Amino acid sequence: MIKDLETIFGKEGTSKLQNSKVLMVGSGGIGCELLKNLVLLGYKEIHVVDMDTIDLSNLNRQFLFRFKDIKNFKSVVACDLVNEFKFTNFNTKLVAYTENIMNFKHFNIDWFEQFDVIMNALDNLEARRYINKICQYIKKPLFETGTSGFDGFAMPMLSKVTECFDCTNKETPKTYPVCTIRSTPSQPVHCVVWAKGFLFQELLGDTHEDNIQDYGTDDQEEIQRIKSQQSELHELVLMISDPSLTNMDEVVEKTINKVFVDDIKKLLAIDSLWKTRKPPRVLDLTNVDFGIEEMDDLDKNKEWTLEENINHFIVSLKKLINRKRSNNNAGLEFDKDDNDALLFLASAANIRSEIFSITTKTVFDIKQIAGNIIPAIATTNAIIASFSTLNSLKLLAFGDDIQSLKSSFTSWATGTSNKKYMNMVRVNKPNPECTVCSRTNNMIMDLNQSTTLDQVISFLRDKFKDMFPEDISVMNLNNSSIIYDFDFDDLISTPLSKIINPSPLTADFLLILDEDTSETICKPIQILLNWTDSLPINVNTDTLDQYTKTTHDEQEKTQSDAAINDDGEIVLMDDDDGQPAHKKHKLNDDHVEVLSD
Numbered sequence: 001m002i003k004d005l006e007t008i009f010g011k012e013g014t015s016k017l018q019n020s021k022v023l024m025v026g027s028g029g030i031g032c033e034l035l036k037n038l039v040l041l042g043y044k045e046i047h048v049v050d051m052d053t054i055d056l057s058n059l060n061r062q063f064l065f066r067f068k069d070i071k072n073f074k075s076v077v078a079c080d081l082v083n084e085f086k087f088t089n090f091n092t093k094l095v096a097y098t099e100n101i102m103n104f105k106h107f108n109i110d111w112f113e114q115f116d117v118i119m120n121a122l123d124n125l126e127a128r129r130y131i132n133k134i135c136q137y138i139k140k141p142l143f144e145t146g147t148s149g150f151d152g153f154a155m156p157m158l159s160k161v162t163e164c165f166d167c168t169n170k171e172t173p174k175t176y177p178v179c180t181i182r183s184t185p186s187q188p189v190h191c192v193v194w195a196k197g198f199l200f201q202e203l204l205g206d207t208h209e210d211n212i213q214d215y216g217t218d219d220q221e222e223i224q225r226i227k228s229q230q231s232e233l234h235e236l237v238l239m240i241s242d243p244s245l246t247n248m249d250e251v252v253e254k255t256i257n258k259v260f261v262d263d264i265k266k267l268l269a270i271d272s273l274w275k276t277r278k279p280p281r282v283l284d285l286t287n288v289d290f291g292i293e294e295m296d297d298l299d300k301n302k303e304w305t306l307e308e309n310i311n312h313f314i315v316s317l318k319k320l321i322n323r324k325r326s327n328n329n330a331g332l333e334f335d336k337d338d339n340d341a342l343l344f345l346a347s348a349a350n351i352r353s354e355i356f357s358i359t360t361k362t363v364f365d366i367k368q369i370a371g372n373i374i375p376a377i378a379t380t381n382a383i384i385a386s387f388s389t390l391n392s393l394k395l396l397a398f399g400d401d402i403q404s405l406k407s408s409f410t411s412w413a414t415g416t417s418n419k420k421y422m423n424m425v426r427v428n429k430p431n432p433e434c435t436v437c438s439r440t441n442n443m444i445m446d447l448n449q450s451t452t453l454d455q456v457i458s459f460l461r462d463k464f465k466d467m468f469p470e471d472i473s474v475m476n477l478n479n480s481s482i483i484y485d486f487d488f489d490d491l492i493s494t495p496l497s498k499i500i501n502p503s504p505l506t507a508d509f510l511l512i513l514d515e516d517t518s519e520t521i522c523k524p525i526q527i528l529l530n531w532t533d534s535l536p537i538n539v540n541t542d543t544l545d546q547y548t549k550t551t552h553d554e555q556e557k558t559q560s561d562a563a564i565n566d567d568g569e570i571v572l573m574d575d576d577d578g579q580p581a582h583k584k585h586k587l588n589d590d591h592v593e594v595l596s597d
Helices: 002-017 029-040 074-083 125-138 178-182 188-204 220-241 248-268 306-326 339-355 363-370 378-396 453-467 496-500
Strands: 021-025 045-049 093-097 117-120 142-148 151-157 406-410 422-426 441-447 472-476 481-484 508-514 520-522 525-531 546-548 562-564 569-573 580-586
Touching: 002 378, 021 029, 029 045, 029 074, 029 142, 029 378, 045 074, 074 093, 117 125, 117 378, 125 142, 125 441, 142 378, 151 378, 178 188, 188 220, 188 306, 188 339, 188 363, 220 248, 220 306, 248 306, 248 339, 306 339, 339 363, 378 406, 453 472, 453 481, 453 496, 496 525
Parallel strands: 021 045, 021 117, 045 093, 117 142, 441 525
Antiparallel strands: 142 151, 151 406, 406 422, 472 481, 472 508, 508 525, 520 546, 562 569, 569 580
């Protein structure tokens, strides 16, 4: 197989591959395909990070996992299985990690810098943005991928050379106010979120909402109802968890009466909620058979009647309570592929929909809503992983410039063509308005725990000479506090570590702003602090970029001859030459304070 690679890549290209270290973040649908590709190509060393565990729904498309692997860590299982392949003449070293990639204690800057390329196979927006940000500092190539049904993309990225992940806006997950979910649902999704995130978790899960910070309403009567609902549910949980209560019919009857009757009556008593809304209706449970133990299988692609939903709720709740009790009352985890959990969710959501005059949904529809599911397709994952692998080959084996690589998109996703599946486009330049890669000077600073704030500022002045701004303010981004300004230098001789209080788990950042009033100023300097034992301070860049402020209409003078400049600062103007005398106070956008002598 080595000879085959040499035929394609030549001895030099093959040697480069066999001496390359790759970081692969994520070992799910795309990750399984990527890992297979990278190992077959003979990469020297591959580190795989994934804190997720395998569940039943993964098995149809994540081909490295089997039923016996459920609940085990994806990264460990994937690496162990690939090691068993024992490809001839291949000696790829695989290293698995089960920690969160954003844990800076485990994965610091020195750890990231050991890799030649970083390949993302994530489905988590927060983690993607974090890796993208780290790559802006370490200046390593990042190969980003993603799929959604038949659509997908593979994009090569490099700091300051190509667009980064945050150069384009990303859709964020939808969240709903507590009051909407608990009190005034108006859409099927509200009822599904209530059944999954509230009812299932409170009655059967491990996590409970004991300290809600934002109820989404100022109506004190409604807030008190939500709080009392919480304590009453706690009584139900104790009853559900008590193995001495063997009359399951009674347990389920009390649960249904509490959730679908008593709580609704209390809601109806809050008149203010129904002045502009249609009020809910109280269910009549007179003819309900709480002794039912089994239900015939119904078509999950058809909407069920209220009676069918109630019966399914009774049966599924009994089964889930028995499962919880038999497992020492350990909390159950919702899995959309767990039939009992799915029927509980679907029936509860539909009963609530009936109460609030909302359109009911089929079990299949509710499963998709609950999992926010766009069906994952193994073939799409394989195609996108292949394009990402090809780009890594061109960069490492052939030495291609990253700007010569192509981004790959499904044509359906981009709307560029109906005649071909994939579309190849040249990589874009960085978005000049991107706050991650374009509008800041990003750098890593090596320093030790005894380095003072004054030493940091002095080093930067000596290092960058005239490029470094004369008048600055310094912020600790860990808590968004100003630690140095032209009229605040109390901490100048204090070790920076005592000011910052380095976090054991997250990265520490400083932000330096140019406070000059001229048109051309230094871009904000964002510094990732790399705490070391070495004495000399060092940074990983030799230049600082500047930018020219956009022209705004001249601010009117205040009665005290104070003006507000473009940066939101009050400047006292000298009567003779109109030049700034000195800056007095920093303002935010919604606060104006006029200072006078």
